[in-house]
Amino acid sequence: MKFDEIGNWSEVKLDIVREYAAAYSRILSAQESPSLYHVYIDAFAGAGMHISKSTGDFIPGSPLNALLIKPPFKEYHLIDFDSEKVDLLLEMAAEYQNVFVHEGDCNGILLEKVFPKAKYSDYRRALCLLDPYGLHLNWEVMLTAAEMKSIEIFLNFPIMDMNMNVLKKDPGKVDPLQALRMTAFWGDESWRQAAYDVTGNLFGMPEKTNNEAMAEAFRQRLRKVAGFKYVPEPIPMRNNKGATVYYLFFASQKPVAADIVRAIFDKYRDKGKK
Template sequence: MKHIFGGPWTLIKLELLRRYLQFFNTALQNQPSAENPFHRVYIDAFAGTGKCDVKVSDGATRTITGSALHALECTPAFDALHLVELKAAHARELRALADSHPERNVHIYKDDCNGALKNILSSTNWKSTRGVLFLDPYGMSVDWTTVEQIAATKALDVWYLFPLSAVYRQAAINFSDVVPSKAASLDKVLGTTDWRNVFYIERSTTDLLTQKEAVIKQRESSPAEIASYMHGRLCTLFKGWVSAPIILYAPNGAPMFSLFFAVSNPAPRAIALSKKAADHLFEMLKQQKIGRHQPDNELDTQQRLF
């Protein structure tokens, strides 16, 4: 079954993830001690099939390795992998992929990400476990309460591809166009109702026909400002460190996602280690050392990231 997904930004996020997974397992394979190392886990909340066909230019597609397969093939290996996928056909392909790697301890969950993550997080001993969680949602499907549970582990490093375009589409320019269902979705993904006063300001206007004055609320926040707002929200939860938002663009220049890296472990040593690796990867991205194999139009997209 073909899994057509994403665009140029997909190549960027997957390369960052692949490199970080290798760093993470290498760095933690003998911690806290060679005799009693941490149990290392990978959690993928939207695991797909292990492969995906990405649109790269003019409608052309290219088959690439997905996040789940990158994690399965990571060396050193994870002690356990938890792969969540709601679509039945994709979950079956994940099962076949796991069966082709019998040496790996893989758990497949055909479930909504919020429910599955709640079960995984609550059943894991985080005192002896460290892990990486990849949040790459379909639209606005990750509840803020789920993000709270992730941060509360104090043991997970999180790559979160925040659905920036979905948020600013739901948050219409005129607040009167934000119907209750859209407002509820924004409340759920942002974890607050404060966005109503942060994104929107009141303006006085005069009706040209009746000359009557009225007060309207209009969104003033740009996509970059919405990404910055989400950064602040994440900083209230993750007591380790949260990277500044990296905005990923479509080939036409439209901002699509905001990529965050968040460290839930508040220990200074853990923060320093994870931050050093993430900063190194972001610097590589700036210098075009990640994704050089991509077509020119995709490299142009990367140049607009910073």
């Protein structure tokens, strides 16, 4: 199996998620009356191990980072649709009774099998990492996480995939199949209004908006349409050329969670720019 080589921005993401997951597990483990059962969910889990592009060293991926957190989560769900990666996840999980590995499309698996393990009324709570390479995540997943009130998410908002494949300068040239991918992620067609501005232009010709405008429009959707109460400003993850590859979002129902993540984002904001 060839491990994925990951750039600096992915290492920053791993550090951010690990740091918050450790705080989350510490807080949830200490909670009494009622005590809570907290679950870690990694929907696009990867192989559990990567190679750093900058050093050539092996570095733990998000599932392994989560497994090493102390105090531990009560239960872990790791999902990937690549069978070679799943084999490695299974090897990693073999010594644990409470780690469940799922092979297949996480969009279905989350809604049918995993989110039902994190019901608010069962005194369960979950931290869910949604980290696709591109537009491979469906809005229903984010919406359901918000509606359940028990699930917090980190979300990779794949702006580079959007820019390269969907959001052509001329909206008339958007490929219909790419538009469908965008709509599946965004939840409806309102991405068109977010992506193209017709107001400032004398001739009424649509003009493509910028990355910040797209990220802000999606932040408002997570709050107002999905119903997450707290969605801090996301952190842009930039490649070595300074281009934003994706935005890392966090969304929660808890003000304290958002405060912790804001502080972590601020700490890493400059590193994400390298």
